[in-house]
Amino acid sequence: MKWSERSLLIFGGKGGCGKTTSACAVGLYLAQHYPKKRILVVSSDPAHSVGDSFDCSVGDTVTPIKDLKNLWALEIKAEEEASVFKRKYDSVMKKIAERGTYFDRQDIENFFSLSIPGLDEVMAVIKIADILKEKRFDLIILDTAPTGHTIRLLGLPGQMKKWVEVMDLMQSKHRFLARHFTGRYKKDDADEFLRMINKDVDRVGRLLKDRISTEFIPVIKPEALAIEETGRLLAVLKEYKISARSILINQIKASRNECPFCSKEEKEQKKELGIIRQKFASLELHQIPAFPHQIKGADRLMEYARVLLDGKPCHFPAGKKSRGLKSRIFSIIRPPQKLSQLIRKDVMLYIFGGKGGVGKTSIASATALTMARIYPAKKVLLFSTDPAHSLTDSFGLPIGDNLTQVERIKNLFGLEIDSRKMLENFKKYYKDEIREAFDKFLGQGVNIKFDREILEELISLTPPGLDEIMALAKVVEFIDQGKFDIYIFDSAATGHLLRFLEMPQIARDWLNAVFKLLIKYKGVARLTKQAEEMIRFSRKTRKMQEILTDSTRCQFVVIGIPEDMAKFEMDDLLESLRRFKIPCHQILVNMVLPETGCNFCEAKREEQIKVIKEINRENASAYRINRLPLFPYQIKGIERLNEFAEKIYR
Amino acid sequence: MAPKKKRRRTKKARRESHEAELGRKILPFTAGKLPFVSKTMPQAASVVPLVSKEIPPIAKTFPQFSAITNVTIPKQWGKMPGKKWGASKIQPSRRLGAKRPKDIGLFNFLGKLITAPYQPVEMVKALTAAIHAQAEEEEDPKVALKLQLLELKMRREMNEISEGNYKIEETKLKRRIKNFEQKVKVTKQPKKKRKKKRR
Numbered sequence: 137m138k139w140s141e142r143s144l145l146i147f148g149g150k151g152g153c154g155k156t157t158s159a160c161a162v163g164l165y166l167a168q169h170y171p172k173k174r175i176l177v178v179s180s181d182p183a184h185s186v187g188d189s190f191d192c193s194v195g196d197t198v199t200p201i202k203d204l205k206n207l208w209a210l211e212i213k214a215e216e217e218a219s220v221f222k223r224k225y226d227s228v229m230k231k232i233a234e235r236g237t238y239f240d241r242q243d244i245e246n247f248f249s250l251s252i253p254g255l256d257e258v259m260a261v262i263k264i265a266d267i268l269k270e271k272r273f274d275l276i277i278l279d280t281a282p283t284g285h286t287i288r289l290l291g292l293p294g295q296m297k298k299w300v301e302v303m304d305l306m307q308s309k310h311r312f313l314a315r316h317f318t319g320r321y322k323k324d325d326a327d328e329f330l331r332m333i334n335k336d337v338d339r340v341g342r343l344l345k346d347r348i349s350t351e352f353i354p355v356i357k358p359e360a361l362a363i364e365e366t367g368r369l370l371a372v373l374k375e376y377k378i379s380a381r382s383i384l385i386n387q388i389k390a391s392r393n394e395c396p397f398c399s400k401e402e403k404e405q406k407k408e409l410g411i412i413r414q415k416f417a418s419l420e421l422h423q424i425p426a427f428p429h430q431i432k433g434a435d436r437l438m439e440y441a442r443v444l445l446d447g448k449p450c451h452f453p454a455g456k457k458s459r460g461l462k463s464r465i466f467s468i469i470r471p472p473q474k475l476s477q478l479i480r481k482d483v484m485l486y487i488f489g490g491k492g493g494v495g496k497t498s499i500a501s502a503t504a505l506t507m508a509r510i511y512p513a514k515k516v517l518l519f520s521t522d523p524a525h526s527l528t529d530s531f532g533l534p535i536g537d538n539l540t541q542v543e544r545i546k547n548l549f550g551l552e553i554d555s556r557k558m559l560e561n562f563k564k565y566y567k568d569e570i571r572e573a574f575d576k577f578l579g580q581g582v583n584i585k586f587d588r589e590i591l592e593e594l595i596s597l598t599p600p601g602l603d604e605i606m607a608l609a610k611v612v613e614f615i616d617q618g619k620f621d622i623y624i625f626d627s628a629a630t631g632h633l634l635r636f637l638e639m640p641q642i643a644r645d646w647l648n649a650v651f652k653l654l655i656k657y658k659g660v661a662r663l664t665k666q667a668e669e670m671i672r673f674s675r676k677t678r679k680m681q682e683i684l685t686d687s688t689r690c691q692f693v694v695i696g697i698p699e700d701m702a703k704f705e706m707d708d709l710l711e712s713l714r715r716f717k718i719p720c721h722q723i724l725v726n727m728v729l730p731e732t733g734c735n736f737c738e739a740k741r742e743e744q745i746k747v748i749k750e751i752n753r754e755n756a757s758a759y760r761i762n763r764l765p766l767f768p769y770q771i772k773g774i775e776r777l778n779e780f781a782e783k784i785y786r
Numbered sequence: 787m788a789p790k791k792k793r794r795r796t797k798k799a800r801r802e803s804h805e806a807e808l809g810r811k812i813l814p815f816t817a818g819k820l821p822f823v824s825k826t827m828p829q830a831a832s833v834v835p836l837v838s839k840e841i842p843p844i845a846k847t848f849p850q851f852s853a854i855t856n857v858t859i860p861k862q863w864g865k866m867p868g869k870k871w872g873a874s875k876i877q878p879s880r881r882l883g884a885k886r887p888k889d890i891g892l893f894n895f896l897g898k899l900i901t902a903p904y905q906p907v908e909m910v911k912a913l914t915a916a917i918h919a920q921a922e923e924e925e926d927p928k929v930a931l932k933l934q935l936l937e938l939k940m941r942r943e944m945n946e947i948s949e950g951n952y953k954i955e956e957t958k959l960k961r962r963i964k965n966f967e968q969k970v971k972v973t974k975q976p977k978k979k980r981k982k983k984r985r
Contacts, residue, residue, distance in 0.1 A: 644943075651940040658937065667936055674943040 140166050140173065143349035144276050146378075148369065150362045150524070151282035151492010151629045153355045154386040154424075156181075156701070157431045157440060159279035160189040160209075164434060165441035166275065167207035176273040177201075177209045180260035180289060181281035182631030183491070183708065184211040188701045191433040198272075202434050208273070210263075215251075217259040222248070228329040235326070236306020243653055250645050256281075256635065257289040261296060265336035268343065282492040282629045283365050284523030287372050293341035300334045347379040355384045358408040360772050361497070364529045367415060382420035384444070385412060390425045395734030400768035428739035430699055479507060479785065483691045484615075485623045485683055487718075490695035491705045492629035495726045497530045498771040499695055499764070500626035502781035505774075507622050508548035514621035516548045517614065521607040521636065522628035525552035532773040543774065549620070553610055555603035562606060569666070604636050605643045605677075612676035615683070630705050634712050640681045647674045687719035694720060694759075696751070697727045698744035703751060710755070723759045725751060727766040928966055935959045 139145055139162065147159040156179070163177040176198065179186040186209050187194035190201055196213040222229075226248065233244045252258070267276060280286040307326055314321045343350055352373055356366045366383070373380050388409070389402040413421065424444050431440045488500040497520070504518040517539075520527050527550050528535045533543060535550035537557065542548040614620055627633045647670055654667050683689050692713055696706040706723070713720045725748055729741040752761060764784055771780045795803075805811055938959065942952040 648944045651944050655937055655940060658933070664933070664936060667940065671936075671939045671943055678943070 139351065140170055140275070142275065142351050143346075144278065144343055144351075146278045146280060146350070146352045147355055147384075148280040148286045148352060149283060149355040150357070150365045152494060152697075153357045153362055153492075154384075154431075155355045156185045156189050156279050157437070158353070158355050158384055158386070158424075158444070159277050160186060161431070161437040161441035161444065163207060163209075163277045164190075164201070164204075164437050165445055167201075167204050168438070171206055173274045174206050174272065175208070175275045175277065176267065177207070177277045177279065178264070178267070179209075179211045179279045180256070181279065181285075182214065182256045182635060183281075183629065183705050185701050185705065186211055186279055188704050189432060189437065212256075212260050212263050214256040214259040217263055218252070218255055221259070221262060225329060228325050232303050232306050232326050232330075235310035236303070239653070243656070246649050246652065250649060251638075251642055256631070257285065257292050258296070260289060261292050261337065261340055265340045268339055269336065281631055282522075282524065283369050284628060285632050287369065287523060290344065290372065290376050290378060293337050293344065296337045297334070297341070300330055300337065304330050345377045350379060351382075352378050352380040353382055353384060354380060355386055356412065357387050357493075358385060358405040358412060359770055360408060360411075361526050361529045361770075363408060363411055363415065365524055365526065368524065370416070380419065382422055383412070383416055384422045384424060385409070386424045387426040388423055395732050395737060397730065397732045397768045398734055398736060404769050428736050430701070430743055432700055479503075479510060480691070481511075482688055484621070484689045485625065485691070487625045487627055487690070487692045488695060489627045489633045489692065489709060490630060491697070491702045494695045494697045494702060495764075495771075496695055497526045497626050498777070498780060499693075499724065499726065499784075500624050501527065501530050501777050502771075502784060504548055504550075504624045505542075505545070505777055506781045506785045507624070508542075508545050511622070512547060514547060515619070516622045516624065517551060517620040518542075518548065518624045518626065519551040519553060519611065520626040521553050521555060521604060522626075522632075523556065523603075527552050527626060530772060531777065553607040555607040558606040558610065559603040605639050608636075608639055608643075608680055609673060609676050612680045615679065616676065630709050634709070637684070637712070637716050637718065640677045640684070643677050644674060644681070647677070685717045685719070690719055691722070692718050692720035693722045693724060695724045695726055698725055698747040698751070700747060703747055706751075707754075710759075721760055723751065723755060723761045724764055725761065726764045728763045729766050928963060928970075931959055931963045931966065935963070 145159075145162065147155045147162075149155055159177055159179075163175050166173065167175045177186055184194075190209060192201065193199075194201075194209040194211050196211060196216050198208045198210050201207040201209050230241070230244050230248060233239070233247075234241060237244075239247075264276070264278070267273065280289065307330060310326075311321050354366050354369055356362050370380060389398055389405055422444060424440070427436075427440070429436070431437060486500075486503060488496045488503070490496055500518060504516055507514070508516045518527065525535075531542060531550065533550070534540070535542075535552055537552060537554040540550050542550055611623065611625075615623070628636065650670060651667075651674075694706060694709055694713075696702050710720070710723075728748070729737050729744055731741070732738070748763065755761060767780070769776070771777060935956065938947075938952065938955050941947050942949070947955070
């Protein structure tokens with residue numbers, strides 16, 4: 137079945153593999169070839185780049201693209217969608233909460249004014265449901281966030297259904313009382329709201345599982361880290377029963393020239409392509425070559441789409457041999473400034489952040505190795521909170537949810553925080569506590585049937601971002617206990633990193649609202665044990681906030697690549713860091729092509745230089761900017777990481 | 787002389803003559819009869835229960851009292867099949883004023899009717915016991931001080947008081963708790979000594 141005959145195409149995969157480019161190019165191609173089909177390209181990534189890819193401004197409203205009459209684009213902005221949703225259903229949701237709990241109007245309003253962690257995915261599901269309901273489009277192309285958060289998005293319809301069930305339970309109490317006192321029950325707007333939400337979420341869930349209408353297309357680069365991540369993604373898709381029939385293998389080097397840089401890269405890729413063919417043998421493989429220029433704007437997107445969908449051969453500038461290049465490569469790729477200034481004795485927490493696929497994990501790992509070597513007396517912890525971890529793949533060692541000592545290095549530890557598991561444990565603990573509290577009461581011959589079930593199920597209402605708060609608490613626990621001296625944080629891609637940085641404040645706002653209630657109802661309910669735990673958690677979060685904003689203890693390192701789309705994302709990140717008051721003095725521009733003399737590399741390098749100049753012009757006064765070279769091989773495994781570390785921190 | 791009554795041929799004779807006419811033996815007609823049921827085989831009604839699932843005694847799962855006003859049910863009314871309640875599938879409690887269901891025996895009903903007025907008293911007793919326990923706890927100065935300390939911590943987290951003021955208040959409260967604990971120790975010790983002297 138062709139892509140044009142489907143109703144929903146989802147492009148996903150590791151950051152920097154070309155999800156957005158592929159989604160936009162396929163959208164543009166199908167719109168041109170099927171003028172009667174109405175196509176919408178939607179981005180659910182909080183760090184949007186659909187507009188940058190089409191080279192026009194796309195907002196949170198459905199925007200027509202170029203001169204095409206049947207192509208539209210939309211970038212979902214969670215906050216705005218949430219505020220629209222709230223405005224529309226605020227009174228109904230409050231009514232349900234008021235009916236189902238013992239809180240008064242004021243208490244409920246306090247809670248409703250707070251922001252919800254993990255809002256992006258929830259609003260994406262609601263927005264898609266709205267679009268489906270309107271039936272305005274024949275085909276929706278969804279450009280997703282990097283893997284970790286896409287997995288979360290795909291599981292959300294099921295979770296949201298649970299939310300509706302809990303709200304229905306709250307409403308049941310009201311229905312019961314109405315029937316009891318008046319003898320009958322007439323459905324009202326709250327019932328209608330629950331019915332509507334249930335139907336909408338069901339529609340999204342059904343569409344995702346529909347093997348005929350929906351297809352998930354993973355986009356992959358022939359790199360070990362991307363292959364591992366895609367393997368995990370496909371396993372999740374199978375679990376959710378979402379159909380995936382083909383894979384796009386992007387950025388395949390096929391220059392066939394004599395440039396040693398290109399040929400080395402090609403050789404590495406050949407090995408990985410073999411693994412891909414073996415690992416994903418059951419899927420249809422589409423191969424796309426690496427282009428010597430950025431894919432931005434309608435013309436280049438069409439060129440990309442023709443290669444992908446028509447199998448059109450591409451004509452890139454032929455490579456030429458350059459004299460004595462092989463020996464010159466590493467002298468060329470030396471960074472112009474010393475990066476060693478980044479390593480400071482007093483800094484306790486380093487955060488590496490940037491767009492997906494810019495090399496955050498490699499640089500964070502290399503920094504951790506260097507730190508452990510320079511300060512043998514200090515204990516270093518390298519950790520990640522991204523649901524799609526890649527430390528294990530980067531080191532080539534099994535680093536899991538438990539503190540793992542990196543082989544042969546006594547003072548370096550790795551940790552991939554499984555925040556999902558932590559959240560599950562917390563939910564279990566909560567349910568046990570509630571059950572215990574009610575059992576005490578029940579022992580005296582009294583039961584509160586509705587409230588017991590509502591309170592037990594209330595934890596199912598947890599927003600999807602709560603797991604990240606749990607991860608944060610774990611790190612603060614280590615800091616509190618003084619377990620490590622240096623913490624190196626390999627973060628998620630920009631969009632979700634920003635959400636993560638907002639998290640401490642959101643958590644504290646929620647805790648403050650709970651404290652207010654506990655003080656207000658201290659004569660009625662006394663949850664001493666729970667209150668003490670919440671105070672402890674609030675202190676941890678406050679401490680984390682203090683550390684994050686303290687320039688003597690925390691350093692944020694922004695990583696980018698010399699490409700327009702990555703630069704736009706980097707600018708957003710820098711602005712957000714200023715807003716959060718998180719100290720950041722360093723920008724690393726990674727993957728800068730060396731002067732190889734090869735035509736293919738030169739064409740790419742020319743574009744890179746333009747972007748680097750722009751970055752320098754805009755940021756040189758406020759930040760230290762370092763360029764890191766692109767290596768003709770993958771940086772994977774301790775040996776290569778050590779080599780990489782030596783080259784950048786020489 | 788009355789004509790001789792024609793003797794009716796027996797069933798067997800009729801069949802035999804008919805067989806003679808046909809020139810073959812007629813087999814007994816069995817179609818339409820129920821299949822043979824052995825005496826040892828259980829009857830269908832005893833194999834298939836009327837209710838597919840055994841209903842657990844509801845008195846165990848049902849609350850004796852519901853906290854919702856006027857929704858009190860006697861414990862022994864449990865055998866009533868409850869209505870399913872909306873999507874949540876919660877079985878509702880029945881109110882006291884409900885009519886007697888058909889499946890409850892008169893004797894049983896009368897018994898419940900007599901004990902019903904006393905049952906709310908039990909609930910009130912249980913609640914007052916809980917309130918009493920809480921009041922006793924609150925009367926304990928140590929508990930009250932600890933609660934004050936907890937509230938202070940919450941107010942600090944909410945940024946209602948500054949770190950400096952929090953420290954002052956915290957030390958005050960902690961000192962009071964410590965003093966109280968010491969007092970309790972002192973008052974307990976002499977009693978033991980006196981007992982020893984008497985011996």
